[in-house]
Amino acid sequence: MNAKLGAVKGMNDILPPESAGWEWFEARVRDVMRGYGYQSVRTPIVEPTALFVRSIGEVTDIVEKEMYSFTDSLNGEALTLRPENTAAIVRAAVEHNLLYDGGKRLWYTGPMFRHERPQRGRYRQFHQVGAEALGFPGPDIDAELILLARRLWTVLGLRGLRLEINCLGQADERARHRAKLIAYLEQHAGQLDDDARRRLYSNPLRILDSKNPALQPLLEQAPRLLDELGEDSRAHFDGLQRLLRAAGQDFTINPRLVRGLDYYNLTVFEWVSEHLGAQATVCAGGRYDGLVEQIGGKPAPACGWALGVERVLDLLAQAGRQPAAPAPDAYVVLAHAPALERALQVAEELRAAGMRIVMHAGGGSLKSQMKKADASGARHALIFGEREWLAGEVGVKSLREAGEQQQRSVALQPPALLLEMLMATPA
Ligand code: ATP
Numbered sequence: 151m152n153a154k155l156g157a158v159k160g161m162n163d164i165l166p167p168e169s170a171g172w173e174w175f176e177a178r179v180r181d182v183m184r185g186y187g188y189q190s191v192r193t194p195i196v197e198p199t200a201l202f203v204r205s206i207g208e209v210t211d212i213v214e215k216e217m218y219s220f221t222d223s224l225n226g227e228a229l230t231l232r233p234e235n236t237a238a239i240v241r242a243a244v245e246h247n248l249l250y251d252g253g254k255r256l257w258y259t260g261p262m263f264r265h266e267r268p269q270r271g272r273y274r275q276f277h278q279v280g281a282e283a284l285g286f287p288g289p290d291i292d293a294e295l296i297l298l299a300r301r302l303w304t305v306l307g308l309r310g311l312r313l314e315i316n317c318l319g320q321a322d323e324r325a326r327h328r329a330k331l332i333a334y335l336e337q338h339a340g341q342l343d344d345d346a347r348r349r350l351y352s353n354p355l356r357i358l359d360s361k362n363p364a365l366q367p368l369l370e371q372a373p374r375l376l377d378e379l380g381e382d383s384r385a386h387f388d389g390l391q392r393l394l395r396a397a398g399q400d401f402t403i404n405p406r407l408v409r410g411l412d413y414y415n416l417t418v419f420e421w422v423s424e425h426l427g428a429q430a431t432v433c434a435g436g437r438y439d440g441l442v443e444q445i446g447g448k449p450a451p452a453c454g455w456a457l458g459v460e461r462v463l464d465l466l467a468q469a470g471r472q473p474a475a476p477a478p479d480a481y482v483v484l485a486h487a488p489a490l491e492r493a494l495q496v497a498e499e500l501r502a503a504g505m506r507i508v509m510h511a512g513g514g515s516l517k518s519q520m521k522k523a524d525a526s527g528a529r530h531a532l533i534f535g536e537r538e539w540l541a542g543e544v545g546v547k548s549l550r551e552a553g554e555q556q557q558r559s560v561a562l563q564p565p566a567l568l569l570e571m572l573m574a575t576p577a
Pocket residue numbers: 234264266271272273274275276277278409410429431432433434435456457458459460461
């Protein structure tokens with residue numbers, strides 16, 4: 151025997167029965183996106199490294215230490231497995247001039263890659279669903295995106311997700327705040343941890359969302375960006391709050407909510423859950439009006455969010471919602487070898503009529519095949535034995551209710567009586 155090969159650490163196989171839950175989730179997402187007029191975009195999993203360095207920012211967790219970057223050994227290109235997808239959506243929109251006739255509402259789903267310490271809700275390959283609205287200045291669109299996420303929670307049957315919002319203002323407001331923040335943190339330099347000290351001059355805003363408990367009292371008292379907002383930023387933030395209230399959406403303002411990525415301005419928000427341990431944020435997003443221009447397009451405002459699929463599915467499982475794949479309508483039992491061709495033909499006709507039919511494979515006695523039929527979860531066994539073969543029939547046995555086996559002709563095309571029987575709702 152050869153030594154077993156395992157999956158890469160922090161990268162998961164998604165197997166049955168859980169894979170059915172993923173499909174169910176993806177179908178709900180697709181419906182909700184359509185309900186808001188968002189169209190899907192599929193971009194490559196590999197992008198030029200420069201795309202992420204330029205958009206996410208050099209002094210971020212992602213670019214500093216989480217990216218799977220490599221050199222294409224054939225042509226020397228610097229490439230990266232996408233750690234997130236907003237930059238790629240913007241790249242694609244700019245590259246294909248999607249905004250030539252106005253704003254676009256887009257969404258995506260797929261795997262993302264970050265070299266993090268694997269733990270519950272934190273993997274090296276994980277999945278996101280994201281919604282991005284390009285070309286709209288908001289705050290109506292900011293509210294729409296938040297309500298779109300809320301609709302998704304409702305459709306999925308998830309309760310208890312809390313909304314936090316904040317406003318990061320514009321560059322000049324952040325610069326004013328930054329100076330005050332640095333001065334404040336310098337006064338208390340002795341209390342800073344290594345991360346904070348390292349970011350003090352490169353990205354001090356990010357110190358505000360440090361999770362180090364020892365830093366919390368210091369950060370609570372730190373100068374607030376909200377106090378530096380000018381009239382326009384304030385109006386945007388007030389507008390968003392008004393729209394959320396009108397839509398009956400509760401929220402809390404968290405002045406220390408900043409995003410891990412550099413490209414945000416004005417609105418930022420997170421949906422958080424009490425039920426995910428340390429990885430509490432399910433969905434995070436905000437406005438990034440500068441990104442389109444930064445990636446080489448004509449300036450255009452933009453807003454979006456991304457949710458972590460694994461975290462949402464974790465919440466669904468905790469809520470007892472683990473949608474299973476639908477059971478087969480019938481399992482075909484082959485008790486007489488020459489009946490195989492006929493059984494295949496009947497199975498094809500039933501599938502063409504929309505039924506889920508599993509064919510037995512691998513031989514075995516009638517008894518062992520009936521056991522398999524039962525274990526498959528099918529409602530009926532369709533039995534092709536010698537007696538049926540001679541009579542041009544199929545035996546239909548209910549696997550879920552008591553009752554005699556019935557015989558049905560297989561001569562009709564499609565076998566109408568058989569179909570009728572399979573489709574009848576259980577008593
Ligand atoms: P965190 O603070 O948890 O590291 P982040 O700020 O890095 O999150 P974003 O880049 O905003 O996260 O990604 C949006 C969402 O994607 C997160 O809220 C989370 O639900 C999910 N997510 C991010 N990183 C991971 C990961 N390594 N594994 C699983 N889900 C993740």
